[in-house]
Amino acid sequence: MAASACAPVPLLAALKHPLAAGGMETPRFRRRVRTLERAVLRGPRPAPGIEGLLNAVRSSYPEEEQLDALGWIDRLAPSVRHFSELLDSDAVSLIDLLSAHNAVAEALAATEEETGDRRLWAGEAGEDAANFLGELVEAVRDFPPIEGRSYGAFLEALMVGRVHRPRYGTHPRLAILGPLEGRLQQFDLMILGGLNEGTWPPDPGADPWMSRPMRAEFGLPSPERRIGLSAHDFQMAASAPEVVLTRAERVDGAPTVASRWWLRMETVLRALSLQDKIGRRVSIYPHWQQALDAPKKLEPVRPPAPCPPVNVRPRKFSVTEIETWVRDPYAIYAKRILGLKSLDEIDEDPGAADRGTMIHDSLDLFVREFPEELPPKALERLLEIGREQFAPAMLRPSVHAFWWPRFERIAEWVIAMDAPRRAELSRIWTERKGQIMIRGPLALVELTCKADRIERRADGGYVIVDYKTGAPPTDKQVRAGLSPQLPLEAMMLAMDGFSEIPAGAIGALEYWRLSGGEPAGERKPLKGKLEELIEEAEEGLLQLVAAFDDPATPYRSRPAPEHAPRYSDYEHLARVKEWSAAGEV
Known part of the structure; x- marks a missing residue:
């Protein structure tokens, strides 16, 4: 420590x-x-x-x-x-x-x-x-x-070299001893374990300091003396009234070589035509071991489909949770109803989520500092803010060697793209919280969000931007209702859901992919008629709320496997690998 x-x-x-x-x-x-x-x-x-x-x-x-x-x-x-x-x-x-x-x-x-x-x-x-x-x-x-x-x-x-052996409380009939201790005592049954070459006899190894003649001149024993002592230990232990010889056929996945004494005994028994006697009694042990874990009846695990009472079902969702609700309702059940939250690994390296948070925070602070026009040295200022956000993780080699150079390229792309873009904008808001109420069959449902970036054009229209440090969803996924985050944020803005931002028409919805690779950044606007896309997202949300207001609707795990999320904290809890292996997906 x-x-x-x-x-x-x-x-x-x-x-x-x-x-x-x-x-x-x-x-x-x-x-x-x-x-x-x-x-x-x-x-x-x-x-x-x-x-x-x-x-x-x-x-x-x-x-x-x-x-x-x-x-x-x-x-x-x-x-x-x-x-x-x-x-x-x-x-x-x-x-x-x-x-x-x-x-x-x-x-x-x-x-x-x-x-x-x-x-x-x-x-x-x-x-x-x-x-x-x-x-x-x-x-x-x-x-x-x-x-x-x-x-x-x-x-x-x-x-x-120090071994602690309890003096009291040991088993009265069982002793685990070394070769020297074993030959000094007598037992009815002796089990010789580890009969592999290199373990019994032990490998004498090479002396890097003294050759054999030098050892003899100094009066030191030869390396082979340990083999002779090991042979003596084996002979004494193998002369017990009843002996079981065992060895590991593999160690750490690699095949092993039987001890030379094991091989000699096999040769003698074969010469005496007694090889069929080997292992006759101990052959029942593997069968016993298998029987311990053998189930009486094989019953395939069914996918979980819990149906909690309606009064405990959540009535508040963020727009990012709607995607989870569509793709994997069981994750909502485990997180919001059971109250289960996954723990991070101990001493975990910063992951993709931490990288995304650092990049989001850096861009947020920069835009808040300069909401209208860029300063003369915009890139230098953005990198300075980025250093402050990355500082707690800079001691990690992966962050210093990989993440920071990628952020430098992202900063260059953002400044190069944003400079001409701002001439067409009147105001920019970042990381702004929104909230609206949706009427469901039983009660109101609260929908919240935290928009990465909202731009107001000179003509009064709005552009909602979502930063993605990973792969953004495709147009097809958005239109199918599988990734409705941006359309739902647009719906909230149109319904005056942002307290500091007046309601208005939506001019564009864009994903900015900020990977830091080649290219460092990429704008991906959603195509098609945005009014229809927003209406479809609203209708899909209302249908989802109505479905789960029905007490008979279960929170299934991965109801459509082809649309399952790429990652979930609750796969092990849902035992996905057990029932999906049985052909249920």
Whole structure:
């Protein structure tokens, strides 16, 4: 955790350790850690270090929860900060590192009623860990300073050789032992596992420092001695009253070679015509394993079609949700009725949605600053605003290397396209919220939107623009009612749905594809008669509202598979892959 500057994954690994309590009751501490995970650590990584974590809490938590979150993190901050500073040092004594490491561990393990050292070093495992630490402190007192960055590898190399074996509470009839321990004891049934070449006997490897004659001159054993010891272990274990020999035919998907002793036994048994005896008894085990998971009856999963009561069905939608409502009603059911929301991945790289948000925000701030005429150095100002919006994610290599150069090309295209265009406009609004009420069979339905850009021409007509950092919908999809966002925004503008923008006629509906590639941007106006398109969108919306006001209408998952959304957070919940594999789509 300290060496990675409190990166989300190692930070959560430490905070979720069974002994972690952070100076409070364990259940209360775990609730706070889960809140921290959801609010700060899922999604893009916060700034590095404990200070970055505190700043992320201040910006992400509600004000009433900030004081509590900052309190428990502040209690851990001094020891973590000191340990991290030592790990960044070019030369630091191992005693100082061990002391700082111990201080962080004990601060994290402490509770309200018990100190960290009493909890951390208690029990058999704690006693073994304390003995290891004590021996290490005595051994490194005269050790020269090391680089702080090497401490993790140094400590891990020493800990690998230490094994903790519980003294009590083990199974009275079952023991899992190594070859040396196994040959020192007697058992009725001995199972020899891992009989693959390279595992038993182990690969002696190549000594990069000493040749065989040099080893002999120094009195060191030859590499083959380990093979002889392994053969002795095998002979002793295989002489038990009853023996089961096992091996893995594949490791990580790659085929393996049987141990040389396995192959010799097969050769002897074949010479004695006893090869049919091999595996006779153990052949029933795979059958038992398969029987554990074999269902009594195969029943295909049907596509979900929940029918909730009308009084719990949502009465408020955004124009973007209408497309989801048409293509995948089950997603509306899961999100709006069940109240389920997908969690971001821990330490997730910024995705397409984050890129779109940064580009939208940059263009919004630029147009708000210059709603009428462009300034003399418009491109420089737009790039300056873009840097401010991209700054939190610039530490990510993918953002710096790929996203930012694409935004530079997008900015050039926008300025080049917008300069002559503004001569024909009287005003521009960006990111403006709209709201209207639609009358349904049972009650009113509220329709909301947030228009990316609305332009008013000199002749009084309006142009509604939707920014698309991905692929915009086709004219065919819009006319079929599958992507009705722009026509619905036009309907809202015509119905005086934007408080700051007077109602008026619609002159054009356009998608601006802002990819940053070749070309960097592209205008795609919707073709045909806009009045008919807006009327069809309104009629389709009214039909949709009427259909779901009927209590018998279910929220089906992907009712028309050919028009299913490209991505949905609720596919796994709807078990799409199970029923679609059965030929239901």
